[in-house]
Amino acid sequence: MSAPGTASSLEEDRLLLEQVKSGQEAPLVELYRRLKPEFVYWLSSNYSLPFETAEEIFQLVMVLFYENVMNQKLSELNSSLKTYLFAIGKNKALEFQRKKQKISFMEDLSVYHDRADEAMEEQELELQKETTLQQVARAMEALNEGCRKIISLFYYNKSSMRDIMAAMGYATEAVARNQRYRCVQKLKTLLQAS
Template sequence: MNTSQPLAEVLTSLRVGNQSFLISFYEQNRGLFARWARRHHNLDAPAAHKLLRTVLVEFYDQVVDGRMTKLPPDLRAYLYGMAGEHIEVASRTTAVLPVAEASRRQYLLGLFRQLSTDCQKVLMYFYFRGYNFEKVAGKMGFANSTVARIQKAGCLRQLYELRLRNESATT
């Protein structure tokens, strides 16, 4: 991490789109990260570099959209933790699915992508990250957990209606 730049300045520069901090972090740490990824997760260097880029983009998104309000005390450990989560999720989802189930999931994913960004976030937080309604409300900036519950119900209704429209269009 560039120690000559105060942490508050890093967040401010990231929020206005200046990614030079992330680029220099990547350049300075990709070798260390590749060794860590090989040692702990048996990833080769190109895959580790790709993973680090993915994690840095995700971190950047967290800063820009306000989920990250201050830098963690040990940014490297935080990013490595994010990378570990990516690897864990990938290892859980690499099981081969029956063709019908894989097709159904692809269909639903296509419908999901037609939802608004807010609906996608609400459903992801609740179903995939396991957040309760209070945490969803906090992440989304809703007034309380009841608003989060109502929003989730509305998003599910939209998804259901998209499914009905698509099925009636194909018949």
């Protein structure tokens, strides 16, 4: 592996970006493993953060990077991945210093509130959101592997039905659509039962 920031490293970064785009998780984990020591050291020494906080920020940065790739907010690289990730990390560290709140993996997860909810206090809404997110996560855990995967591909990776068909080995897009529908219904049933 070349040193970060060099020309050949940029080529490697672009290749890695393509791999992540295609839904491969292993290169993402490898990138995490490769950059973590330097990132955590840099963050904790430059922003006077405890090791554990710097570590959580790096995990959050990697998650946001993955989501930016999947949402096509990041489709091509003009600088190295390291530069990109460190820039997000810097913003998150400054945000953390400003707010002095625990690092949350619930940030930016928007939940629409209808009129019935609007009367609630903000704190109450946050608590309700947290409870709901955890309930859905537990229901996802209770689904079979196939359903978990198809739901995640559709709603998290925002993959097209054609890509889901290929990833799941279905014969047609219609089969993929039907299967997704059934899985979402199962998830809703599990949630109602919880």
